[in-house]
Amino acid sequence: MKRLRFGFSGAAAGGAIFDIIRQEGPVSRAQLGRLMSLSKSTVSFHVDRLLKVGIIEEEALQTDTGPGRRSLLRFAADRGTVVGIDLGATSVDVAVCNLEATVLESHSEPLEISRGPTVVLQRTYEIVEQLLNKMEKTPHDLTGIGIGLPGPVNRTLGSVVSPPIMPGWDRYPVRDEIKAHFGVPCFVDNDVNVMALGEARVGSARDSGSFLFVKIGTGIGAGVIIDGEVYRGFKGSAGDIGHIGIDGETTRCFCGNRGCLEIVAGGGAIGRKGRELAATGASPALAATARRLAQENPPREITAVEVGHAAAQGDTAALELVIESGRHVGSVLAKLVNFFNPEMIVLGGGTVNIGDPFLAAIREMVIRRSTQLATVDLVIRRSAFGGQIGMVGAASMVVDELYSLQRVTEMIRDFEG
Amino acid sequence: MKRLRFGFSGAAAGGAIFDIIRQEGPVSRAQLGRLMSLSKSTVSFHVDRLLKVGIIEEEALQTDTGPGRRSLLRFAADRGTVVGIDLGATSVDVAVCNLEATVLESHSEPLEISRGPTVVLQRTYEIVEQLLNKMEKTPHDLTGIGIGLPGPVNRTLGSVVSPPIMPGWDRYPVRDEIKAHFGVPCFVDNDVNVMALGEARVGSARDSGSFLFVKIGTGIGAGVIIDGEVYRGFKGSAGDIGHIGIDGETTRCFCGNRGCLEIVAGGGAIGRKGRELAATGASPALAATARRLAQENPPREITAVEVGHAAAQGDTAALELVIESGRHVGSVLAKLVNFFNPEMIVLGGGTVNIGDPFLAAIREMVIRRSTQLATVDLVIRRSAFGGQIGMVGAASMVVDELYSLQRVTEMIRDFEG
Numbered sequence: 001m002k003r004l005r006f007g008f009s010g011a012a013a014g015g016a017i018f019d020i021i022r023q024e025g026p027v028s029r030a031q032l033g034r035l036m037s038l039s040k041s042t043v044s045f046h047v048d049r050l051l052k053v054g055i056i057e058e059e060a061l062q063t064d065t066g067p068g069r070r071s072l073l074r075f076a077a078d079r080g081t082v083v084g085i086d087l088g089a090t091s092v093d094v095a096v097c098n099l100e101a102t103v104l105e106s107h108s109e110p111l112e113i114s115r116g117p118t119v120v121l122q123r124t125y126e127i128v129e130q131l132l133n134k135m136e137k138t139p140h141d142l143t144g145i146g147i148g149l150p151g152p153v154n155r156t157l158g159s160v161v162s163p164p165i166m167p168g169w170d171r172y173p174v175r176d177e178i179k180a181h182f183g184v185p186c187f188v189d190n191d192v193n194v195m196a197l198g199e200a201r202v203g204s205a206r207d208s209g210s211f212l213f214v215k216i217g218t219g220i221g222a223g224v225i226i227d228g229e230v231y232r233g234f235k236g237s238a239g240d241i242g243h244i245g246i247d248g249e250t251t252r253c254f255c256g257n258r259g260c261l262e263i264v265a266g267g268g269a270i271g272r273k274g275r276e277l278a279a280t281g282a283s284p285a286l287a288a289t290a291r292r293l294a295q296e297n298p299p300r301e302i303t304a305v306e307v308g309h310a311a312a313q314g315d316t317a318a319l320e321l322v323i324e325s326g327r328h329v330g331s332v333l334a335k336l337v338n339f340f341n342p343e344m345i346v347l348g349g350g351t352v353n354i355g356d357p358f359l360a361a362i363r364e365m366v367i368r369r370s371t372q373l374a375t376v377d378l379v380i381r382r383s384a385f386g387g388q389i390g391m392v393g394a395a396s397m398v399v400d401e402l403y404s405l406q407r408v409t410e411m412i413r414d415f416e417g
Numbered sequence: 418m419k420r421l422r423f424g425f426s427g428a429a430a431g432g433a434i435f436d437i438i439r440q441e442g443p444v445s446r447a448q449l450g451r452l453m454s455l456s457k458s459t460v461s462f463h464v465d466r467l468l469k470v471g472i473i474e475e476e477a478l479q480t481d482t483g484p485g486r487r488s489l490l491r492f493a494a495d496r497g498t499v500v501g502i503d504l505g506a507t508s509v510d511v512a513v514c515n516l517e518a519t520v521l522e523s524h525s526e527p528l529e530i531s532r533g534p535t536v537v538l539q540r541t542y543e544i545v546e547q548l549l550n551k552m553e554k555t556p557h558d559l560t561g562i563g564i565g566l567p568g569p570v571n572r573t574l575g576s577v578v579s580p581p582i583m584p585g586w587d588r589y590p591v592r593d594e595i596k597a598h599f600g601v602p603c604f605v606d607n608d609v610n611v612m613a614l615g616e617a618r619v620g621s622a623r624d625s626g627s628f629l630f631v632k633i634g635t636g637i638g639a640g641v642i643i644d645g646e647v648y649r650g651f652k653g654s655a656g657d658i659g660h661i662g663i664d665g666e667t668t669r670c671f672c673g674n675r676g677c678l679e680i681v682a683g684g685g686a687i688g689r690k691g692r693e694l695a696a697t698g699a700s701p702a703l704a705a706t707a708r709r710l711a712q713e714n715p716p717r718e719i720t721a722v723e724v725g726h727a728a729a730q731g732d733t734a735a736l737e738l739v740i741e742s743g744r745h746v747g748s749v750l751a752k753l754v755n756f757f758n759p760e761m762i763v764l765g766g767g768t769v770n771i772g773d774p775f776l777a778a779i780r781e782m783v784i785r786r787s788t789q790l791a792t793v794d795l796v797i798r799r800s801a802f803g804g805q806i807g808m809v810g811a812a813s814m815v816v817d818e819l820y821s822l823q824r825v826t827e828m829i830r831d832f833e834g
Contacts (some may be wrong), residue, residue: 236790243788335662377652
């Protein structure tokens, strides 16, 4: 049951006006009045208050077509600084951003999440502090910190719960730790939800109401956005498409089931099958690559990246593997397109870069196996942000939380009180 | 991008209070104040106005535990009459309801939708008028009419568009025709969306925020409810699960694709496969049934109903067919549960009644092939309303539309103006 529960104070109206300015700005007072069916004087009253609170700013416009002062209003995005962190299985990305999630400074480096929360968070703190130093800022200048974690997140606890790949992290109080360390508000969510939010706020799907962000890396997961907000489902597990079963596939997945999408067609699976093609000699190119990698110091093994290279060089077996994997992903997405009828599917994660045939196979299956009505205007595209979307999304999450209707209403009330 | 666009007049506040009374009522003024963080005097101001507009009513409470008048407020559901119509492929159901979609009178009869809109609507008008006569009412007493149609509905046009099974109905102005005939507002939607809405408002899923209503009849379709509202998707085709492909199945579907869920496991498919079991003799029980039905006047053929009977009597082949069909449905629902993580799945449509093994097979596959987190508290149940949910849902749609926040706000404004 949908519920409307809020007091109709003037502060709430001011909050709603701020929302419009943040999302649609720069806008004039006259546009605001039209958009919200409010009188000029009511708009002016609220705008003046928001200017005093300091969360919007005014930009004078030179005009030669009439008398009187004209100006545009916009979110005061440079009056705050947020940090967005994307913790992956084997890397950390940190960005310092303004309140529109525009990246001002950033740093990425390899970091094994399996080293546990103490080591990983310690190194992350150092990176944040180095970036702030570079900008001649200190943690006191921060408005908030957001972090995406590669496992199931309980947002009430502010930690990951029963993660399959993160030894030592189960129920570790990530949010409270970061909050205590820097003394600013911290927000955590699952990495794919954070990426989807980034695409919705500043990425490819800015103008889409409802879309899917699908991350294809070692594993596969999706973030579901409905009307611009993350849809989480009843228990917070919405978008967990990596464990959708592929009929007829029997490979055992770490989840206990067989034939899950990610164990059949994720980046890890493509690497594993590539190693098999090298071992059996079915792929001459991969067999040669395997010999070369074994000579490196330290020796490496074939991953999805090498399979993509071999396919691009015309190795038939590697190309077939890439196409077959794309078709498995596309076959699952086709079912979800029939069900969910999204406006867009944004594909992210490292594995989407293994070559155009992968993306083409995904597209082909979605178009072939979904209804015509659901695909006629469907856009399927790679994330324009690439690897940055995680940290940008984490920064967007902080701004969404700190400048929600409720919090802005409280800011206005506190300012008056 | 989510947008908040409304004026913050007192009328809108009154509308929001009405919403709470309609959804949570009966409630006291004190409860309203607590729920909405409003002062006693503000609540009283709005409540008095709603009482004058006549859309809520007051019920005095006898109390011996304190001084002063106490009363409860509730939606004035008996001050209006709505008609809900469920047009199926081969039947029509009509209900006359109060504004809470409580059925006061109803009538169902066979009616082939293939006879075209003129014949079908003419007969439907007669049924409505007979029901109203019986209640000593006339069309002048009606508040509005809602109708669910068994095809893709364009709600802007108020008609079905390119329906696969409804010759003569393509773009026929159903809504405007009914509106002109009775002189009252009319609303149309796809039958499965209407049923899902009925479950959300007065059925099994009253207390669930997000759930699926799955109709398994000749075809298969789903209505998706998110936060109590029908989710339609980008092009209005959300929930079209009947054309999700079953990997490895090759039966040609009327949509042009192969192996669609409904052509493999819908009621029509179960009947078709049952006739094959009878013809080959693989099912002795169905072979006997086929001979008996051929003697009837007019002669009939085996449908899903007879397959269910044979299964219940212990016929192995019929039982296997029922279980296999349930597993196909369950396998698709398992994928959707992983993706959507609903709180509940309500199963409706005639085919869910072919026997407990069908439902058990659906449940088994959902539990087996979805993640544990998504199924641990998932409820899968048959619709408690059975065949009535379509007409009840159509009546609910009318009330939702006519008593929306916006319309109630306008009512309050018009009352004052």
